[in-house]
Amino acid sequence: MGAQIIPIVMPKWGLEMREGTVQDWLVKEGRRIEVGEALVDVETDKISNAVEATDAGLLRRIVGQSGETLPVKALLGVLAESEVSDAEIEAYIAAYEVPAAGGDEGEAGPSFEYADVDGIRVRYARRGPEQGTPVLFIHGFGGDLNNWLFNLDAIAEKHPVIALDLPAHGQSQAKLPGASIAALAEFVLKFLRAAEVTGPAHLVGHSMGGAIAIQMAVSAPARVASLALVSPAGLDTAINSGYTDGFVQAQSRRELKPLLEQLFADPELVSRQMVDDMLKFKRMDGVEPLLAELGTALFGGGRQSAMLADELAALDKPMLVLWGNEDRVISSTQAANAPPHAKVIRFDATGHMAMLEKASEVNAALQRHLSGG
Template identity: 85%
Template sequence: MAGQIIPIVMPKWGLEMREGTVQDWLVKEGKRIEVGEALVDVDTDKISNAVEAADAGLLRRIVAQSGETLPVKALLAVLADNDVSDAEIDAYIAAYEVPAADSDDEDAGPQFQYADVDGIRVRYAKRGPEHGTPVLFIHGFGGDLNNWLFNLDAVAEKHPVIALDLPGHGQSEAKLPGASIAALADFVLKFLRAADVNGPAHLVGHSMGGAIAIQMAAAAPGQVASLALVSPAGLDTAINSGYTDGFVQAQSRRELKPVLEQLFANPELVNRQMIDDMLKFKRMDGVEPLLAELGAALFANGRQSAVLADELEQFGKPVLVFWGKEDQVIPSTQANKAPSSAQVVLFDATGHMAMLEKASEVNAALQRHLAAG
């Protein structure tokens, strides 16, 4: 459309993001941008990621400079065709106001909700439409619902989304329903009922959360519409206990940093805030002994105690598996244990956290999987 000016703004990644710091621009003024093209790297207090173009057009003006920290929805750049004058662009930039924080979330309900499940208080988040088959995201050992910060809103465009903090993780209570995959799976099934999910749900599980999802499908197949698994535990015995034990035992930033770096193909993704957040979590009352108990039960001596490949083979509904070829926690060769009917996606230059490291590709494949399922 002649005369149209399209803003590129600071995205909101995840439920808690309030601002981001502009790093390096990956494109130059005067370039014609395609939808999905990476434009600029932004650093948040959780992780760095590239802002991708939601619209195609000519990049006429870069507004935000490297090193600037800006709130969500602040103007980063402007797309406009050559028939828009520089004066019009100047006027647009001068008049641009950052919308009030969360102004588009007023009708979305509270950011976080809490449920009591078997006497354990659980934090969770709901996003997306009210109707449709819900998608439940289950994080891994030592993680929380923020592990899905690049994925929840993308899936919530078309599907109801729920993400929880497992017992003893995130801001859920530091209590375990049992230190086994079976006990955790039973707990999450009860959580779904507490969250008013009475029909089947699509399950998306990462690492330990993947094993929990497989066990849920085996225990209650009628409650599970499909499975999407990111570097899942539960397919074979091997696991890097140097990571799991190291995570439990680390007491300082210096000790924890090299442990967390094992999660990513690019260790620079582990920033100071991520390390500080993890230390803060580990120092919460009761968390460290709980993690030690869980790690010893599930991953002792570099072996997974729950191997569920046969159960997954018998599931009989759509299964999607993602794995980073440089996964240092659970070997990507275990993807060979996925059912022959499963769709398996292997990523180059990617570690244990494909949903963060390859968010766009994971989201696109996940949306196709959910549409088919």
């Protein structure tokens, strides 16, 4: 057996990714690579992100070139020590075949499932092992389960994972169970029963989804094992209503793009496809008036209607709070209202979408939190 050749491949980010476009390599051939080092920027139809090294070694060959669109698991580069000959590397590259999509364990079967909850059809996804306490991911206002595309598979390595599209969001039905955090929390508790989660679940909530998670823990503490909150609503009254109102009212790419850019510290992360997908969602029959109703009820006049900081402080649950210091939707100063026993992590150069902008750090923090660390 000769010295090892290690492939660097196009990752699969999220449930729907089939291919990615190579943008810029961040390292050069001949460089020694450390685990976790950012190697190459890749753009998908959802967002751009850096591919990080899963192995250490010497970068001997860059295969995927800037501008190339390649399928998931295609060869991007090769790591090998200097004793491996160039001829061996060329032979390895020539012989490399992209594994068939869906060949992985756990990728068999449908990517999505559907449940009927109080007459509302809900799309959701399951990943990970069958045993263990499930982790439920709850997205924010105007989002969907794809907001967690960099997080679900990472957490599913050790835990059962469920992510849903809230009512009138994503591909769930355009109906609301009520335009309040309490009504949405009650709905998500019923969803868990419909998804056959009978014991407690770990909740991970973003923005509006954070307030829903807090309310679920307040209303039904026995159903909640822990809370992880990313830029959550519910800790103070202030919110950027220019974003929430503007998002509801935007009718064109020109109007929507600068609003979506407010979600990120780096506006370059807002791809054309992201804007187009959001417009397509907003134009779905019945969605826009429901978003307007929800936005007015929850965030009307630039004030959050659900104030949950006191209730949160009274909860005896493991608690993680993650916030971007450049959050332009809900200020990171509100992290000061988290309970004293909460673990609070603030990220520099990060906006409202820390789970996308700082996926590796968020995933590591979530894994520590879920393992009791």
